[in-house]
Amino acid sequence: MKGIIAHLNKAFENRIRLGIMSVLLVNDTVEFNRMKELLDVSDGNLASHISALEKEEYVLVQKQFVGKKPNTTYKVTKLGKKAFEDHLTALEKLLKG
């Protein structure tokens, strides 16, 4: 049992982080506002979890300007995709076991 639990990724222990990764896995790029709307979280909360995932190099943050408005979009990295999929597999195994 312990062996399986070790596969669960600490970076995804939080609900919001799980949500961010879920959304990014099925969408090419997602804007800040859309992510906020989907997860129903506050600006600050989302930003802090995103930056945690960015530090792990699981998420790529792209900032650009549309006209004068700043526009932030997120993308999942190859590493992030692999890590999240491993995490999901571990979760499933845990539930079956």
Next chain:
Amino acid sequence: MTDQEKHLQDLKEIRSLMEKSSKFVSLSGLSGIITGVVALIGAALAYYRLQQHWMQSDGGRFAEYSSFVHNTIPVQLGWSNLVFDLVAIACGVLFVAVVASTYLTVKTAKKNGQSMWDKSSQLLAVNMMIPLAIGGVFALIMIKQDLFGLVAPVTLIFYGLALINSSKYTLHDIRYLGFAEVILGLMNAASIGYGIFYWAIGFGLLHIIYGVLMYFKYERK
């Protein structure tokens, strides 16, 4: 909550977020039923209009009728009153169907907490519109070329392809409706002249059946 329950909850949430963020799942079954009924009324009106046209006075129209049905020789109808009326009926059906479906879909989307105009509904609309617009232009060219017998099969086939193409972005079930429309279109192409009959089945009956199935599968709780 035990760890087991928490993990199960996590997985459930992951699945729902993946679906919610990439698919527009708020199509209303009722809108399918309404579209079908309106299409049947339209088909009846078109049939009545054609009968009236061929019954008119001289009887000389019989040759036109038989060539219209069997497509032996192109009928030189051009943009006559008849064609104008038929196109008007088709546009009327389309208009009522779109307005009613939009209204019901907005209502369902609100209930599901999904916004009506987000990335997922935009993807759905774009992927639906590409085959539909091409099919529409193709049908208009067929009318222009006096190949009326091909209009119904072409619209059915392209509508079916549009549904198959957009099934990635909404309820997967519309894929089957799409295949059914394409098969009907191909059958119609093999028996040209029965366009109104196939149209009534494809746009009327199939929509009603699909709408009822969806209503019971997703909405009635």
